[in-house]
Amino acid sequence: MSYFTSHFSTFGHEFWGLLVGGVANGVVYAMVAIGYTMVYGVLRLINFAHSEIFTSGAFASFFLMKALVGGSTPTATESVIYVILGVLVGGLAGALAALALERVAYRPLRRRNAPKLAYLISAIGASYFLFNFYGKEFGRINLSMDAPFTNNTVFTIFGAPVQMYYIVIVIVGVIMLVSLDRFVAKSKLGRGIRAVAQDAETASLMGVNIDRTISLTFVLGGFLGGVAGFLFAIPIGVVYTMGFTPALKAFSAAVLGGIGNLRGAVIGGLLLGIVESFSVAFFDGVYIDVVAFAVLVLVLMVRPTGILGERLGRSA
Amino acid sequence: MLRVFQHHMVKRVAGAILIGLLVLVMTGPQGNGSEPTSGFTGSFSEHMSFFGFFTPPRWITFALLALVLSLLVMFAKYSHRAWRRAQESGAAAARAVASAAARVKYVRSRRSGRYSGYALLVLLGIFLPRIITSQSWQTNIVQLVAVYILLAIGLNVVTGFAGLLDLGFVAFYAIGAYTTAWVTGALPTSPPFGIHFNTFFAIPFAIILAMAFGVVLGIPTLRLRGDYLAIVTLGFGEIIFIFANNLYGITGGSTGTNQIPYLSVHLGPLKYLWGLTPQPYYYLTLAFIVLFLMIFSSLEHSRVGRAWVAIREDEVAAESLGIYPLKYKVMAFAIGAASAGFAGVITASQTLFVTPPTFSLSFSINILVLVIFGGMGSIAGVVVGGLVIQGFVVYMIQSPPAWYNPADLYMYLGALLIVMMIFRPAGLLPSRRRLREVTQVESGVARDQMLTHIGPHNRVEEEL
Numbered sequence: 001m002s003y004f005t006s007h008f009s010t011f012g013h014e015f016w017g018l019l020v021g022g023v024a025n026g027v028v029y030a031m032v033a034i035g036y037t038m039v040y041g042v043l044r045l046i047n048f049a050h051s052e053i054f055t056s057g058a059f060a061s062f063f064l065m066k067a068l069v070g071g072s073t074p075t076a077t078e079s080v081i082y083v084i085l086g087v088l089v090g091g092l093a094g095a096l097a098a099l100a101l102e103r104v105a106y107r108p109l110r111r112r113n114a115p116k117l118a119y120l121i122s123a124i125g126a127s128y129f130l131f132n133f134y135g136k137e138f139g140r141i142n143l144s145m146d147a148p149f150t151n152n153t154v155f156t157i158f159g160a161p162v163q164m165y166y167i168v169i170v171i172v173g174v175i176m177l178v179s180l181d182r183f184v185a186k187s188k189l190g191r192g193i194r195a196v197a198q199d200a201e202t203a204s205l206m207g208v209n210i211d212r213t214i215s216l217t218f219v220l221g222g223f224l225g226g227v228a229g230f231l232f233a234i235p236i237g238v239v240y241t242m243g244f245t246p247a248l249k250a251f252s253a254a255v256l257g258g259i260g261n262l263r264g265a266v267i268g269g270l271l272l273g274i275v276e277s278f279s280v281a282f283f284d285g286v287y288i289d290v291v292a293f294a295v296l297v298l299v300l301m302v303r304p305t306g307i308l309g310e311r312l313g314r315s316a
Numbered sequence: 317m318l319r320v321f322q323h324h325m326v327k328r329v330a331g332a333i334l335i336g337l338l339v340l341v342m343t344g345p346q347g348n349g350s351e352p353t354s355g356f357t358g359s360f361s362e363h364m365s366f367f368g369f370f371t372p373p374r375w376i377t378f379a380l381l382a383l384v385l386s387l388l389v390m391f392a393k394y395s396h397r398a399w400r401r402a403q404e405s406g407a408a409a410a411r412a413v414a415s416a417a418a419r420v421k422y423v424r425s426r427r428s429g430r431y432s433g434y435a436l437l438v439l440l441g442i443f444l445p446r447i448i449t450s451q452s453w454q455t456n457i458v459q460l461v462a463v464y465i466l467l468a469i470g471l472n473v474v475t476g477f478a479g480l481l482d483l484g485f486v487a488f489y490a491i492g493a494y495t496t497a498w499v500t501g502a503l504p505t506s507p508p509f510g511i512h513f514n515t516f517f518a519i520p521f522a523i524i525l526a527m528a529f530g531v532v533l534g535i536p537t538l539r540l541r542g543d544y545l546a547i548v549t550l551g552f553g554e555i556i557f558i559f560a561n562n563l564y565g566i567t568g569g570s571t572g573t574n575q576i577p578y579l580s581v582h583l584g585p586l587k588y589l590w591g592l593t594p595q596p597y598y599y600l601t602l603a604f605i606v607l608f609l610m611i612f613s614s615l616e617h618s619r620v621g622r623a624w625v626a627i628r629e630d631e632v633a634a635e636s637l638g639i640y641p642l643k644y645k646v647m648a649f650a651i652g653a654a655s656a657g658f659a660g661v662i663t664a665s666q667t668l669f670v671t672p673p674t675f676s677l678s679f680s681i682n683i684l685v686l687v688i689f690g691g692m693g694s695i696a697g698v699v700v701g702g703l704v705i706q707g708f709v710v711y712m713i714q715s716p717p718a719w720y721n722p723a724d725l726y727m728y729l730g731a732l733l734i735v736m737m738i739f740r741p742a743g744l745l746p747s748r749r750r751l752r753e754v755t756q757v758e759s760g761v762a763r764d765q766m767l768t769h770i771g772p773h774n775r776v777e778e779e780l
Contacts, residue, residue, distance in 0.1 A: 108738045136721070289558055
C-alpha cells in the first residue's frame with residue numbers, strides 16, 4: 001500500500017502525486033469493494049474470504065506473466081496483449097475461486113438455513129485454508145512480478161509524473177466497472193441479481209433461479225476481484241498473505257460508499273484511496289493502514305448506511 | 317455425456333475422488349514460486365511410507381484412499397441390506413453406549429456429578445507432568461495448550477455466552493504481555509519513579525489493564541452487530557499490531573523486548589524462582605485456569621449470564637425487557653479480556669520476550685477455532701476442544717510425521733472450521749442452549765436471525 005505513496009513523497013510532488021497514487025489505489029479498492037457489496041446485496045453477509053479471491057487472481061496472473069514475459073522487455077503491442085491476457089486470466093482465477101468458495105463454504109449452510117454467524121466462521125475458515133494453501137504451494141516469500149509493460153512516465157500533471165502503471169489501472173478499472181454496472185442494470189441476468197437482492201422469495205416465484213443467481217454474483221464479484229489482484233501485484237509482486245490488507249480496506253470502502261450499492265462501492269473505493277494517500281502528508285507512512293480502519297469505524301458509527309445508503313436492488 | 321455427471325452416484329464418487337486429491341496435495345511437499353507446480357507434482361511422485369511396510373509413490377496411497385471413499389459412498393447407498401445388518405449389530409453396541417451416555421447425563425445433571433467430572437479433569441491436570449516427563453513437551457504444553465485454553469475460555473465468554481464474534485481478541489493477550497514487560501522494566505518506557513516491580517505484580521496489572529482496555533474498546537465497537545462487529549474488532553486488532561510494531565519508544569517496535577525476568581518470589585526467607593523447569597509455570601497456569609473456569613461457569617448461570625443469553629438470542633427483545641445491551645456486552649468484553657491478560661503474563665514471563673508478530677490475527681483465529689470446535693458457549697466443550705486441538709498441535713511439533721509441516725497449521729485449521737460449520741455447527745460438546753438456538757434457527761423459528769435469502773430484508777439499519 002505504502003508503495004506508491006512513499007515513492008511520491010520522496011519525489012516531493014506532494015498534492016498531485018498523492019492524488020494520482022490515491023486514484024490508482026482507489027480504483028483497485030473499488031474493484032474489490034464491488035465483490036463485497038454484490039455478495040452483501042444478495043446474501044446479506046460479508047464475504048470474509050474475498051481477500052483470497054483477490055490473491056487467486058494475483059497468483060494466476062503472476063504465473064502467466066512469468067510464462068509470457070519471463071524477464072524480457074515487451075514491445076508496445078505485446079504489452080497490450082499481455083495486459084489483456086493478464087486481466088482475463090486473473091479475472092477467471094478470481095471467478096473460479098469465488099465459485100468454489102460459494103459451493104463449499106456457503107451453499108451447504110444455505111441449504112440448511114444456518115445462523116448468520118456460521119457463514120462468517122466458515123468464510124474465515126475458507127480464507128485461512130486458501131491463503132495458507134497458496135503459501136504451501138507457492139512458497140511463503142514475496143515473488144516479484146514480471147511487468148507486462150515498461151513503467152515509464154507518460155505525462156506529468158503539474159510536475160507530478162503519471163506512470164504507465166497508473167494509466168493501465170485506471171483504463172482497465174474503468175472498463176471493468178462500467179461494464180459491470182451496465183451488465184447489472186441492463187442484462188437479464190443482472191436484473192435477476194437485482195431481483196434477488198430486493199426480495200429473493202418473490203424473485204424465485206417469478207422464475208429466477210436463486211442458486212444460479214447467487215453463483216453468478218460470486219462469479220462477477222470474483223472476476224473483478226481477480227483483476228484487481230493482477231493490477232495490484234504488477235509493481236509489488238505476490239505473496240500468499242497479500243490479500244488481507246487491501247481486502248479489508250476495500251471492505252471499508254464498500255461500507256463507506258453504502259454496502260449493497262454498486263456505485264457506492266466505486267465512490268467509497270476512490271474516496272478511501274485518496275484519503276489514505278493524502279494521510280501520508282500528515283502521518284508517518286507506517287500508520288497508513290490505520291487510516292482505513294479509522295474510516296471504517298467512523299462511518300459505521302456516524303452513518304452506517306454509507307454515502308449512498310441504498311441497496312443493490314434499488315440502484316442503477 | 318454431460319447428464320452422467322448429474323447422476324447422484326457419479327457426483328458422490330467424483331466428490332470422493334476430489335477429496336482424495338485435495339488431501340493428497342494438502343499433505344504433499346512444500347512448493348515454491350520459482351517452480352509453481354513442484355508442490356503439486358511432488359504430491360504425486362514422492363514416496364510415502366505406508367506404515368513402514370512399503371514405500372509406494374504417494375499417488376498410489378491416495379488413489380487407494382479415494383477408492384475406499386468411493387466404495388464407501390457407493391456401498392452405503394446400494395447395499396441397504398448389508399447396511400441394515402451392520403446397523404443391527406451396531407444397534408446393540410449403540411444401546412450400550414446410549415445407556416452409558418444417559419447415565420453420564422444423569423450424573424452430570426446433578427451438581428455433585430458435574431463437579432466430580434471437573435475434579436477428575438483437575439486431577440488429571442495435576443498428575444500430567446508425572447505422565448509426560450519430557451521438558452520440551454511440558455514447555456509446549458504450557459505455551460500451546462494451557463495458555464490457549466485460558467484464551468479460549470476468555471473468548472468463550474465473548475463469543476459463546478454473549479454471541480459477539482471478536483476477531484481482535486489477541487489484543488487483550490498483547491496487552492497482558494506488554495504490561496508484564498512494562499511492569500518489570502523491560503520496555504523503553506518504565507513505570508514511574510524507576511520502580512521495577514516484581515513480575516508477580518504484572519498479574520493484577522495485566523488483568524486490570526486488559527479489562528479496562530476491553531471497556532475502552534467495547535464502548536465504541538459494541539454498538540455494532542454480527543459481522544460488522546467481527547470486522548471492526550479485527551480492524552482494532554490490526555491497529556494494535558501496527559502500533560506495537562512501530563512505536564519504538566514505547567513497545568520496543570518490531571523487535572519487542574527480551575529482557576523480561578521469570579516470575580519469582582522473594583518474601584523474607586521464602587525465595588522461589590519460576591522458569592528453570594516448565595512445571596512451576598504449568599501449575600500456576602493450571603491454578604488460574606481452574607480459577608477462571610469457576611468464575612466463568614458461575615457467571616454463566618448468574619443474572620449476567622442470563623442477560624448475555626437474552627442479548628445473544630434477540631437483542632431487541634432483551635432491550636425491551638430492561639436489559640441494557642451495551643452494558644452487558646462491554647462486561648462480556650472486559651471479563652473475557654481478563655483471562656487473556658493473564659495468559660499474556662504467562663507467555664511473556666515464561667518465554668522472556670514479547671514481539672509483535674505473536675499477536676497477529678492468526679492467533680485470534682486459532683483461539684476461535686478452539687471455541688468453535690469445542691462448542692460455543694460450552695465451557696466443558698471449549699476446554700476439551702483446546703485439549704484436543706492444541707494437544708494435537710503439540711504432538712505434531714514434538715514428533716512430526718513426514719506429511720505434516722508446522723507452517724501449514726492454519727491451512728488445516730481453516731479446513732476444520734469449514735468442516736465444523738457444515739457438519740457440526742454447534743461444536744463437539746455443544747452447550748444445550750446453543751444447540752437449541754442453532755436448530756431453531758435452521759428450522760425457521762426466530763426467523764429474523766437467520767440469513768434471509770428468502771423473505772424481504774430491509775434490515776441494513778437494524779443490523780448495524
